[in-house]
Amino acid sequence: MTGEQTTSAANPRTSPVLDVRGVVKTFGDQPVLRGIDLTVDKHEVVVLIGASGSGKSTLLKTINLLEQVDDGQIMLGDTDITDPSANTDKVRARIGVVFQHYNLFPHMNVLDNVTLAARKVFGTPRAQAEARGLELLARIGLGDKAKEFPDRLSGGQQQRVAIARAIATDPELLLLDEITSALDPQLVGEVLDMVGELKRAGSTIVMATHEMSFARRVADRVVYLKDGVIIESGTPEEIFERPQRAETREFLARLR
Ligand code: ADP
Ligand code: MG
Secondary structure (H helix, E strand, O other): OOOOOOOOOOOHHHOOOEEEEEEEEEEOOEEEEEEEEEEEOOOOEEEEEOOOOOOHHHHHHHHOOOOOOOEEEEEEOOEEOOOOOOOHHHHHHOEEEEOOOOOOOOOOOHHHHHHHHHHHOOOOOHHHHHHHHHHHHHHOOOHHHOOOOHHHOOHHHHHHHHHHHHHOOOOOEEEEEOOOOOOOHHHHHHHHHHHHHHHHOOOOEEEEOOOHHHHHHHOOEEEEEEOOEEEEEEOHHHHHHOOOOHHHHHHHHHHO
């Protein structure tokens, strides 16, 4: 395509949002990530699939600096976040994270949950943060829940609030770890729909999920992880319709 810029390390304006290079992580003597390379461009949605224990969460945690890498490097934009001198708080402020178990603060209402980071981390004045928070909640159909406490919401609503909280400060990158796996099946759709909307709005997302039909529909790229190694990655068509590796075929066959 003419005019399209390619991603190139030589051109910092087009450097990827995330560049994971040769990341190794060992717990005790158990290698959990064994040389992970993963580049994520702006607006890309990358879905990690793989059996439980394959290292998906650990990979997401190294990106959010919840786990230290033993070897390799992780670049967030032009920042080497694995450099020991990297400022952990500043790095985390650039990344939105949602985990499996809704981690809303139970003693705070929905609006305070959504606006806390803007107010405390970025120093946004309360009125401004709340205006933005209310706008976000309205956009996801939870405008009337602003003053409710989390335990008054369904699991699906809580997870949507958790996502709203994660994007309230416009992070460069969103990490979603099995965000629907603790939900009753009938609540999964509303949460995944919200992720689809974030993609349409241009978010850059790395997510681990067991929802294969969602991965097929929404992912730009699917990455299959096994025992801490990326076995294969490609478009949903490439991975689900014509996987090249026997391991990938076996994994997908077991899901059917
Ligand atoms: P996944 O998210 O794909 O299910 P995880 O990244 O959670 O996989 O786990 C990968 C492996 O690392 C598993 O064998 C798990 O038991 C192990 N592991 C994860 N976190 C720790 C930890 N903090 N200490 C020791 N082992 C861990
Ligand atoms: Mg996990």
